Amino acid sequence: MDMLWSGWGDPARAQPLPDTVTGLLRDLLGVKPRDAEPVPLEDIPVPPAPLDAVAHQALVIAVGGAEHVRTDAETRIRHTRGKSTPDLLRMRDGDITDLPAAVVLPARHDEVLAVLRTCAEHGLTLVPFGGGTSVVGGLAPGPRGPFVALDLRRMDRLLALDPVSRTATLQPGLRTPQAEALLAEHGFTLGHFPQSYEWATIGGCAATRSSGQASAGYGRFDEMVLGLTLATPEGTLETGGRAPRSAAGPDLRQLILGSEGAFGVITSVTVRIRPVPQIRRYEGWRFASFEEGAAALRRLAQDGPRPTVLRLSDETETLIGLAQPEAIGSSSAPRTDGCTAVVGFEGTVEDTAYQRERAAAVLSARGGTPLGEEPGQRWVHGRYSAPYLRDSLLDAGAFAETLETATFWSRVPALYAAVREALTGALTDAGTPPLVMCHISHVYENGASLYFTVVSAQGDDPVAHWTRAKHAAGDAILAAGGTISHHHGVGTDHRDWYVREAGALGVDALRAVKRRLDPAGLLNPGVLLPVD
Numbered sequence: 030m031d032m033l034w035s036g037w038g039d040p041a042r043a044q045p046l047p048d049t050v051t052g053l054l055r056d057l058l059g060v061k062p063r064d065a066e067p068v069p070l071e072d073i074p075v076p077p078a079p080l081d082a083v084a085h086q087a088l089v090i091a092v093g094g095a096e097h098v099r100t101d102a103e104t105r106i107r108h109t110r111g112k113s114t115p116d117l118l119r120m121r122d123g124d125i126t127d128l129p130a131a132v133v134l135p136a137r138h139d140e141v142l143a144v145l146r147t148c149a150e151h152g153l154t155l156v157p158f159g160g161g162t163s164v165v166g167g168l169a170p171g172p173r174g175p176f177v178a179l180d181l182r183r184m185d186r187l188l189a190l191d192p193v194s195r196t197a198t199l200q201p202g203l204r205t206p207q208a209e210a211l212l213a214e215h216g217f218t219l220g221h222f223p224q225s226y227e228w229a230t231i232g233g234c235a236a237t238r239s240s241g242q243a244s245a246g247y248g249r250f251d252e253m254v255l256g257l258t259l260a261t262p263e264g265t266l267e268t269g270g271r272a273p274r275s276a277a278g279p280d281l282r283q284l285i286l287g288s289e290g291a292f293g294v295i296t297s298v299t300v301r302i303r304p305v306p307q308i309r310r311y312e313g314w315r316f317a318s319f320e321e322g323a324a325a326l327r328r329l330a331q332d333g334p335r336p337t338v339l340r341l342s343d344e345t346e347t348l349i350g351l352a353q354p355e356a357i358g359s360s361s362a363p364r365t366d367g368c369t370a371v372v373g374f375e376g377t378v379e380d381t382a383y384q385r386e387r388a389a390a391v392l393s394a395r396g397g398t399p400l401g402e403e404p405g406q407r408w409v410h411g412r413y414s415a416p417y418l419r420d421s422l423l424d425a426g427a428f429a430e431t432l433e434t435a436t437f438w439s440r441v442p443a444l445y446a447a448v449r450e451a452l453t454g455a456l457t458d459a460g461t462p463p464l465v466m467c468h469i470s471h472v473y474e475n476g477a478s479l480y481f482t483v484v485s486a487q488g489d490d491p492v493a494h495w496t497r498a499k500h501a502a503g504d505a506i507l508a509a510g511g512t513i514s515h516h517h518g519v520g521t522d523h524r525d526w527y528v529r530e531a532g533a534l535g536v537d538a539l540r541a542v543k544r545r546l547d548p549a550g551l552l553n554p555g556v557l558l559p560v561d
Contacts, residue, residue: 032161032228034107035067035120036423037416039227046421059461059486060427067121075102079175080130084151088133088177091143097134097183104132108178111163112416113522114430115492117423127168129156130175136183138296141260144179145294148551149262153177156553157290159230160204164431165520167237167289171555179294181232187211188297196255198299201232217302220247220375223516227413232295238287240478240516242412244471245330246337246375249516251286253300259285261293261546270299284542289518290553292546306375310385311338313404314370314397319343320442322368323469323477325395327438330472334387338373339472340408343445346466346482370397371408415482428487430495434506435471435478435515444509445479451505455498456485471515478515519557528559 033040046054054060078085078100088098099105109128110116119126130153135141148155154176156168170176181202189198192215199208205219205226212218221241223229229239235257239250247253256270268281285295316322322341329335347369372388374381389399422429436444449465456463463485471478481502488494503526506513513519513526528536539558543550554560 031107034070036420037112042417043420046425051425054427062426068123073123078130087147091147092135092140099132105129108132108158111168113164118492129178132178132180134180134183141294141296145262149549154551155179157294159233160228162225162228165517165522167518167520167556170553171560173554190215195302196299197302198297199231201295203231205229212302213305216305218305219302221250231298235286235295235298236289237518240471243337245335245339255301256299257282257285257295258297259293260296263546289557291557292543307377308381309375310381311373311405311409312402313400314392315400316368316397319368321396322370325392325397326472328391328395331474334384336372336388337375340468340470341370342368342468344368346468371405426487427484428491429484431482432502433478433480433515433517434511436511437476440510444511447505447509448502451501452483452498455501458488521555
């Protein structure tokens, strides 16, 4: 099943907002209904594919059949851009300026190499395409002429599993639910559950340094990766995979992890795996303030015991109920003041009970009040629902978007305040401020992430309005000592701030890597690094 072309996920799961919510949006944020319905896919005028017959035939040969090189209008539209709110607004208006010339579907590493050679010979730009879930402009290359979207969905196999070493080698086109199902057949789990879990792919998780909602227990995706295979226009690059750790020079995996298709196409990923937990328990805790809750999370992250899942919603997010998106607007939905934390434990029955008891003592000593398992279960039930809620808000005429960052614990309060102020100032329209919510969703011994959600009126030009706000937030993040992205990646949206964060010499070093692996600059130009 394909994702909704002009929204998120499964179209059958889209639900309109209750009248009570649309009324609140109107009264509190000045939201007005959209002037026009989204343009139907079949009504979008799509020009013929700008791909000459010789190049088309060469691509067909590279992937072993004409059925794997698609130039029809619908397939090309479905591979246009990603799923940020500006992406969706442009698609709903019928804007297909980032339309690929063709969508190519390889099945093996050697076919990817053949496609890369063909693109180099014919001067075609290439953009790797996994689940299509990028929210930072990672699938819209710079203006370099016709480009090919390399859809990796046919590369969806579990290639190897070593139960003794607890490692698995996966192809990049595997969606994360498929990967979990294949591993579960052998009694293992990857433990990677990002909000995009239902649609994200293994290759995309590696290319963007993804972080899952259970990162406190399982770690980020880049921490799980033991080895990678990269297909480049200059050949194959194999990194890692020989040992769990090595002192044999710099770790070349780090050049690929987070490279977002700018250096090559990931064709296999070797990851560490863990046994499927016997039990999963999630519960809620209340704290009087975000500051108090953050201090409690820091105590667990630094001194233990560290839960598998550890998240904290600020006062606004708790009040609105965004921690349980499916409950918004329901008169029966529980409400609480202060801040809500979700704490989850996975593992054996014995270990989980021991960890819960110790963590409860720490949280209580830090001012926490237990709320039982119901808040945790509500969160589990709705953990992948927020993008669907965003679509419903867009349908109602509201603007909804997210951004995230991370910093050291000592800087969290200042970063939190700076980003809120930047977003509120940039999006306040006619005296009506936006709704700005935040949660901590990933914790480390030395710091944490901050994930902001913004809801406001769309206004006359919502994309331009958000662009100004995003720029203000990016400036505030760097000024307050944060990173421009914790797990969404760089893409084109964050590129200019990433250049400032990495520094001129760091960017030059990465440019040198790209020139060696992709001398013609055909791979995802303008993503991650500015075009020369």
